[in-house]
Amino acid sequence: MNTFPKTSTWSSSEKILFRFFFTYFTLFILFKNNGAYPFFGYLNELFNKILHNFIPWVGKNILGITYKIRVGPNGSGDTTYDYVLIFTIAIIAVISTIVWSVLGKKTKNYSKLYYWLTLAVRCYVGIMLINYGMVKVIQLQFSAPSMSRLTQTYGDSSPMGLAWTFLGFSKGYNLFMGIAEVAAVLLLFRRTLTFGLIVALMTTANVMAVNYFYDVPVKILSTHLFLMCIFLIARNFKTLWKFFFLRTPIALTDIYKPALKKGSSKAIFAFKVLLLGYVLGYGAYSTLKSKEKYYGDSSKSILRGFYEVNEFKLNDSLTSTSNKIKKWKYLMIDRKKYAKIKPIGEKSQWYKLTIDSTKNEMVLKNYKDTLEIYNLRYTEGDSTNFYLKGTVKLDTISIKLKRTKNYKKNFLLTNRGFNWINEFPFNR
Known part of the structure; x- marks a missing residue:
């Protein structure tokens, strides 16, 4: 017009x-x-x-x-x-x-x-x-x-x-x-x-x-x-x-x-x-x-961090996967009410997270499988070591993890940074 x-x-x-x-x-x-x-x-x-x-x-x-x-x-x-x-x-x-x-x-x-x-x-x-x-x-x-x-x-x-x-x-x-x-x-x-x-x-x-x-x-x-x-x-x-x-x-x-x-x-x-x-x-x-x-900080969990599993025992065994409980590769905790677990060879899964810091207790409830509930007690070792013990379904579980608070440095995407000079394309 x-x-x-x-x-x-x-x-x-x-x-x-x-x-x-x-x-x-x-x-x-x-x-x-x-x-x-x-x-x-x-x-x-x-x-x-x-x-x-x-x-x-x-x-x-x-x-x-x-x-x-x-x-x-x-x-x-x-x-x-x-x-x-x-x-x-x-x-x-x-x-x-x-x-x-x-x-x-x-x-x-x-x-x-x-x-x-x-x-x-x-x-x-x-x-x-x-x-x-x-x-x-x-x-x-x-x-x-x-x-x-x-x-x-x-x-x-x-x-x-x-x-x-x-x-x-x-x-x-x-x-x-x-x-x-x-x-x-x-x-x-x-x-x-x-x-x-x-x-x-x-x-x-x-x-x-x-x-x-x-x-x-x-x-x-x-x-x-x-x-x-x-x-x-x-x-x-x-x-x-x-x-x-x-x-x-x-x-x-x-x-x-x-x-x-x-x-x-x-x-x-x-x-x-x-x-x-x-x-x-x-x-x-x-x-x-x-x-x-x-x-913001108010939304972050007190246990915020990226956890890499070093040892995973189910019923005191390193190989047992009874009741379809898969070995963890990573545990990721960021916000207060949510956590994510990535099993080895499997897709990551969201869990509802509840933490009682006075008793050092943690509960993880699978959103898809309502029967998969981890009742865990956590122990913090030195600055990096972290331990979980408890039960899931009818099994006992013991996990040793390495905790990284500044998780971004572990990934190329977030640690590459900006570069004025590039002799060759860095395209991975």
């Missing part, structure tokens, strides 16, 4: 496209706010009371989905519920466009509505990218490779796990990505909108590509952020084409802004400043708080 002054007459195709995108993006922002607008969750609760019944009905009766459609959050943004919701929004937008086109034949343009729609969309995209950028700058979204990741083979990792390890390895790259996304603050102001959109378009395209090609379940959101950037920049597409490819002198135009009272304009500007202050200020505070909760 070109810039739309108040007095211009839009073409039929422009009006039809606008009617569709106005309905579609408005409903998407309302129903899939994803925490973009502050305190919007309270309004979402009202929508969800209807949608959580209506969307599964659409899936079952219109799309013929036979399995149960789950409606609760589970960490994925690409659930069946989400896709059926997008389908429903699209159908409503099509119907709305048809009805609106019949009733609005004489309307010359929608310049005022276009302004308010673009304001809503650029605030949505801007705040979403700022939020995502903050968690990258502080390195909360992609944490450094954990003990579990470092002992996992490439072949055993999921595509998403591989991407998270790659992206989380470098603090510098996290900072680079975070700054690029936080630059979406430029979308909130009309004068910097076009430059901000060029940056945001590349940023959202990269995020969308990672989500698609590494099977990250945020495809719906990233695709819509990209499409929203396309929608916003479309008004200057012809102008930018002339500038970049035809070497033609051009002048960018602002989005037409409806005439507002002086007080209203100041109120809108003050709202933007407060919104930006909230997103950046509270966003930084909440992100730092979350990082401390999940990765």
Whole structure:
């Protein structure tokens, strides 16, 4: 679309496209706010009371989905519920466009509505990218490779796990990505909108590509952020084409802004400043708080360390593997409530961890096999030696381990470091 002054007459195709995108993006922002607008969750609760019944009905009766459609959050943004919701929004937008086109034949343009729609969309995209950028700058979204990741083979990792390890390895790259996304603050102001959109378009395209090609379940959101950037920049597409490819002198135009009272304009500007202050200020505070909760010292176990097994006895035997208890290769303890055991020749397994430091006792419960419970008493030798004795199922167990607190030095990935000079590629 070109810039739309108040007095211009839009073409039929422009009006039809606008009617569709106005309905579609408005409903998407309302129903899939994803925490973009502050305190919007309270309004979402009202929508969800209807949608959580209506969307599964659409899936079952219109799309013929036979399995149960789950409606609760589970960490994925690409659930069946989400896709059926997008389908429903699209159908409503099509119907709305048809009805609106019949009733609005004489309307010359929608310049005022276009302004308010673009304001809503650029605030949505801007705040979403700022939020995502903050968690990258502080390195909360992609944490450094954990003990579990470092002992996992490439072949055993999921595509998403591989991407998270790659992206989380470098603090510098996290900072680079975070700054690029936080630059979406430029979308909130009309004068910097076009430059901000060029940056945001590349940023959202990269995020969308990672989500698609590494099977990250945020495809719906990233695709819509990209499409929203396309929608916003479309008004200057012809102008930018002339500038970049035809070497033609051009002048960018602002989005037409409806005439507002002086007080209203100041109120809108003050709202933007407060919104930006909230997103950046509270966003930084909440992100730092979350990082401390999940990765700070308060989340660490008193027995945190990487343990390499030197001796493993089951029923006083070095070879016995009764009741399918496999010999351990590594024990990994990081957080207070979780531990991971890697048996020899087997995949690692998560265990629920309980420690009683007053009695030097430890309990490990297998999440998959509820009967596999290790009741152990631990003894710390010198700075590295660590001993475990106790029972598992009907067997007695005795383990001698070597404890390494600074486990990262044991792995090439985390001890290689940065090198300006490389006589030969170090690609292992």
